Amino acid sequence: MREILVLTERELKKCMVLDRDANDIVEDAFAKLASGTVVMPPVLSMDLPQAHGEVDIKTAYIPGFDGFAVKISPGFFDNPSLGIPSLNGMMVLLNANTGLVDAVLLDNGYLTDLRTAAAGAVASLHLAPESVTTAAVFGTGVQARLQIEAAHLERAFERVLVWGRDREKAERCADDIRNALGVEAIAEDNPAEAVAESQLVITTTPAREPVLAAEWLHPGLHVTAMGSDQAGKNEVQPEALAIADLYVCDRLSQCAELGELRAARAAGLMTDVTPPELGQIIDGSRPGRVSADAITICDLTGTGAQDTAIATVALARARAAGLGSVIRQD
């Protein structure tokens, strides 16, 4: 008798929050991704103009993990008029030895939010200066909050500056961060000033024109840009990538197509270099930050390996907590 565990978003929220475990397994996934043993096919993307929607399907098989996730991420942009979020999604966790379905995670994108924030935390762990007293975040959405929360697990900054185009939203975001972390958190109207005062900047916007200027970079700064996950997006001015002492991709092939690297190369920069991947910094095969004064940038586009990692933790925790509906196949 085979059993399949079905977990809802509510159940997943009971057992999964941002914590060191989530950061650690995502770190492990990146290291394995860089080692070349992970099987991660290109994303299956389906555009549905008739429905004003799109669907992305990602998967990655990581040797040594018990299972591998297939993630289905729909975006249907008329949903808000029906009172439903545009972005949803779910994951299926298949057994790595048999291909049988072990679990169905009806997370509505919650696990994607977590694994995306955990990747930012891993970037901070390996690339930010040892001492970060002030962090800035660009953008005021879910990822602005989660990225700061996850990074705070790795760098115990005492002050957060929130910049967004909408002052009111920036203030609400700062309020939430203050309440979640017990740190000083304020909205900052001037993005240049936010960068100047910070040792860690995380950009989480859907910008299509740069929101972070190259001239704002200063010694002892790490920038994680996680907003660009499509060819049309661009948060960081192309010159910044060339000026930085170190530019790191989550996945080189993806960043060249969807990330900040795409925009830089389109501008004629970064064309003759092979930037390292985050996993190569983790496993030591490429050098990371070389001094407290260095300027580093990490470009995150999101990988199927992170999905497999977070789904693996989620299933283990849900089982341990006795959560979910058991479906019996016979």
Place this chain on the structure above:
Amino acid sequence: MREILVLTERELKKCMVLDRDANDIVEDAFAKLASGTVVMPPVLSMDLPQAHGEVDIKTAYIPGFDGFAVKISPGFFDNPSLGIPSLNGMMVLLNANTGLVDAVLLDNGYLTDLRTAAAGAVASLHLAPESVTTAAVFGTGVQARLQIEAAHLERAFERVLVWGRDREKAERCADDIRNALGVEAIAEDNPAEAVAESQLVITTTPAREPVLAAEWLHPGLHVTAMGSDQAGKNEVQPEALAIADLYVCDRLSQCAELGELRAARAAGLMTDVTPPELGQIIDGSRPGRVSADAITICDLTGTGAQDTAIATVALARARAAGLGSVIRQD
């Protein structure tokens, strides 16, 4: 409060069998596929040599259907040593308007078996001679049985000849067909003889060298070849495609890569023609069988459109029958 219906293979078998409804909706899906309005991205294929496995993911959005299926089909070839079938799989049915998950169909490949057989029946309906008294099937597996059963809904043949490399398996297959349909069914050792006596031949083997010779073709014959779904497979001798009065693809782009057309073109044949798709025969935009004496061949590689079609029927039937486990999202 959103509800998601989870259905197991056992529950799906209670409400889904081969019948005219299944054939009809698959026919409709093919017609829409040919009309150019269906969105069907290329298959996402992941090869897992470390696990002696592979995973294929298919999807297709058909305008006018309430939902669209994402099908995950793993094949793990060490499974039989664990007492588990190599091929498994499941489908997720997403709402066509919102992208939200409507149902999870844990069918272990059962719905794929049905939709594959239904496609064969649709090919027989539109391409076989009006009068079929004897049908032959090559191969002795699940599809040999189901293809004959589905085709019998469209052509009331009274006699079935089963050819397979293993005489004993052919006899067991004939027994099963006799019991299922109440027709005469016998194992035939000589494949040429089986073709000579039949007006309809269905090939269902995993052959990598042709099992049906061009010289066996005779006036008033229709052949459906459904075994080749990978670049290495080939059931029908390439010359047969060139000799036939009409050769039809389920999906031209797929048949050219995975089907009998691939082998024919590799042999230098069929290179300067654009064969019709089954949907174009159904909707009348390309001519089908022009006379009782014509020789026709249909090449089936399997499409995501069929998955969306069969999943749609399955969900409607399961709901009507009150089957499945309801998972509440809130």
